[in-house]
Amino acid sequence: MAKRIDITDLNVYYGSFKAVEGVSMTVEPRSVTAFIGPSGCGKSTFLRTLNRMHEVIPGGRVEGKVMLDDQDLYATGMDPVTVRRTVGMVFQRPNPFPTMSIYDNVAAGLRLNGVKNKKTLDGIVETSLKGANLWTEVKDRLGKPGAGLSGGQQQRLCIARAIAVQPQVLLMDEPCSALDPISTLAIEDLVNELKSEYTIVIVTHNMQQAARVSDRTAFFNLKATGEPGRLIEIDDTTRIFNNPTQQATEDYISGRFG
Amino acid sequence: MSIATDRRPDDAIVPDDAVTPPGGRPGRDALAEMRSPHRARAVKDVVARIVMWGAFALAMVPLVWILWTVIGKGAHMLTTATWWTGNQRNINSDDFGGGARHAIEGTLEMVGLTALIAVPIGILTAVYLVEYGRGRLAKAISFTVDILSGVPSIVAALFIYAVWVTTLGIGRSGFAASLALVLLMIPVVVRSTEEMLKLVPNELREASYALGVPKWVTVVKVVLRTAFSGIVTGVLLGIARVMGETAPLLILAPYTKNFQRDLFSGNFPTLPMMINQDRGDFALETAAERMWGAALTLIILVLLLNLIGRVIAHYGSVKK
Numbered sequence: 001m002a003k004r005i006d007i008t009d010l011n012v013y014y015g016s017f018k019a020v021e022g023v024s025m026t027v028e029p030r031s032v033t034a035f036i037g038p039s040g041c042g043k044s045t046f047l048r049t050l051n052r053m054h055e056v057i058p059g060g061r062v063e064g065k066v067m068l069d070d071q072d073l074y075a076t077g078m079d080p081v082t083v084r085r086t087v088g089m090v091f092q093r094p095n096p097f098p099t100m101s102i103y104d105n106v107a108a109g110l111r112l113n114g115v116k117n118k119k120t121l122d123g124i125v126e127t128s129l130k131g132a133n134l135w136t137e138v139k140d141r142l143g144k145p146g147a148g149l150s151g152g153q154q155q156r157l158c159i160a161r162a163i164a165v166q167p168q169v170l171l172m173d174e175p176c177s178a179l180d181p182i183s184t185l186a187i188e189d190l191v192n193e194l195k196s197e198y199t200i201v202i203v204t205h206n207m208q209q210a211a212r213v214s215d216r217t218a219f220f221n222l223k224a225t226g227e228p229g230r231l232i233e234i235d236d237t238t239r240i241f242n243n244p245t246q247q248a249t250e251d252y253i254s255g256r257f258g
Numbered sequence: 259m260s261i262a263t264d265r266r267p268d269d270a271i272v273p274d275d276a277v278t279p280p281g282g283r284p285g286r287d288a289l290a291e292m293r294s295p296h297r298a299r300a301v302k303d304v305v306a307r308i309v310m311w312g313a314f315a316l317a318m319v320p321l322v323w324i325l326w327t328v329i330g331k332g333a334h335m336l337t338t339a340t341w342w343t344g345n346q347r348n349i350n351s352d353d354f355g356g357g358a359r360h361a362i363e364g365t366l367e368m369v370g371l372t373a374l375i376a377v378p379i380g381i382l383t384a385v386y387l388v389e390y391g392r393g394r395l396a397k398a399i400s401f402t403v404d405i406l407s408g409v410p411s412i413v414a415a416l417f418i419y420a421v422w423v424t425t426l427g428i429g430r431s432g433f434a435a436s437l438a439l440v441l442l443m444i445p446v447v448v449r450s451t452e453e454m455l456k457l458v459p460n461e462l463r464e465a466s467y468a469l470g471v472p473k474w475v476t477v478v479k480v481v482l483r484t485a486f487s488g489i490v491t492g493v494l495l496g497i498a499r500v501m502g503e504t505a506p507l508l509i510l511a512p513y514t515k516n517f518q519r520d521l522f523s524g525n526f527p528t529l530p531m532m533i534n535q536d537r538g539d540f541a542l543e544t545a546a547e548r549m550w551g552a553a554l555t556l557i558i559l560v561l562l563l564n565l566i567g568r569v570i571a572h573y574g575s576v577k578k
């Protein structure tokens with residue numbers, strides 16, 4: 001299922017403000033790619049262009065090319081809704097639907113898109129919750145509200161919800177930044193398991209996390225506030241952390257700034 | 259003042275004073291200095307409390323007074339045999355009792371029709387303003403709603419009279435009055451729904467979009483669903499607002515003492531108009547009693563509506 005993403009010369013704007021400039025990279029399938037960099041360097045903004053969530057924000061627009069295998073995500077006539085079904089997303093803060101039960105949350109993506117068959121739903125809810133390592137904790141209370149779970153469980157519920165629609169790619173925008181270390185560990189383990197089936201892109205502020213979970217790491221930086229963010233380099237994670245080619249990368253990972 | 263005494267900082271300091279060596283007591287001034295801001299704060303606290311409780315009591319006075327009067331003077335009418343079943347046909351001002359059923363039914367029917375028209379328009383307008391509207395059109399609509407919410411009910415009634423009766427030549431009727439009430443109800447529903455939709459966190463919308471759910475489904479199934487209980491409350495506020503509205507009825511729906519379920523022709527019975535009718539013969543004990551009874555009935559209807567709304571809102575609210 002997993003697909004490769006090829007990005008060429010991507011500029012991202014908020015209205016007239018250019019937030020990210022000239023990004024070209026390839027995201028390999030069945031692997032984890034981490035985006036690191038100081039706050040405001042555009043890594044989350046860039047991530048959100050990969051499933052066309054950026055344009056949800058008023059004034060948000062994009063120049064350049066994003067190819068998912070051989071599909072151009074920004075081709076004219078390409079429906080952003082279709083793109084988002086193929087490229088799922090997990091957000092910084094766990095955001096289960098507050099009016100829905102655990103079951104309904106996982107089934108939401110399918111139900112809202114018209115799947116009604118109870119048996120199909122039951123099956124997908126179970127596999128998704130198992131896939132998100134949450135099944136054993138919630139199987140006896142699927143009818144309870146999703147908002148009643150702990151923060152870490154809620155985030156895994158959101159991951160279950162995202163994989164229930166069977167996307168090709170999973171984008172994670174700082175998925176652990178609101179969680180405690182134990183829950184973080186659970187999510188990281190999960191990311192490791194999920195990469196056998198999905199292409200995963202994860203934005204993180206935590207460099208140890210990037211080192212632990214990712215196969216490749218991309219470092220973003222900006223010259224100064226007000227300037228657009230740029231991709232400084234992308235390489236195998238071990239290379240980035242041990243032997244980066246750029247001085248800025250080395251400064252950042254060794255803690256000299258950021 | 260008992261509120262002040264239970265947290266005076268002095269009490270706690272007494273033991274310290276006791277162990278201070280006799281003679282110079284050097285710490286005393288410093289302590290007094292430290293204490294003074296505490297005292298100032300305590301005084302402010304007490305003043306704020308008195309003002310708050312005073313304002314609350316003041317606000318309660320008219321409320322309790324009205325309820326007391328209406329219940330005292332009208333409650334016995336509600337327990338008469340015919341009040342909930344009969345109408346006022348062949349009952350003169352100096353006759354005792356009769357029924358209010360015609361007016362109760364009329365009010366409910368008229369307000370029901372009003373809500374049926376105003377609620378969808380109001381909610382959809384709010385959805386447009388919050389979820390879709392950008393730029394000039396949205397601003398213009400928002401401004402219009404503001405103006406509409408400031409329109410006095412008599413002006414709304416005259417507007418409908420001018421359009422419906424004078425221009426179109428259709429006679430006065432319960433429906434014409436409903437139209438005027440619609441004008442009064444729409445801004446209430448729009449504004450309250452708007453506030454509720456704004457309270458729905460953007461993260462939920464994004465979560466839904468990220469699942470590949472189209473925008474309109476997101477609005478219907480996630481945004482409106484999450485804001486449901488708040489919207490219900492707003493709608494009920496709107497209904498309560500128009501239920502006791504009298505000016506449009508005076509102008510557009512003349513009262514009748516008979517049962518009349520047809521909103522589209524001629525006179526129409528409603529509670530506010532029944533009150534108004536009996537107010538005309540207020541000097542007569544029998545009419546005055548009926549007036550208070552009708553007033554209490556109207557209050558009870560509004561109260562019941564609120565209770566029903568609470569129940570609906572409770573079962574549809576966000577689960578914790």
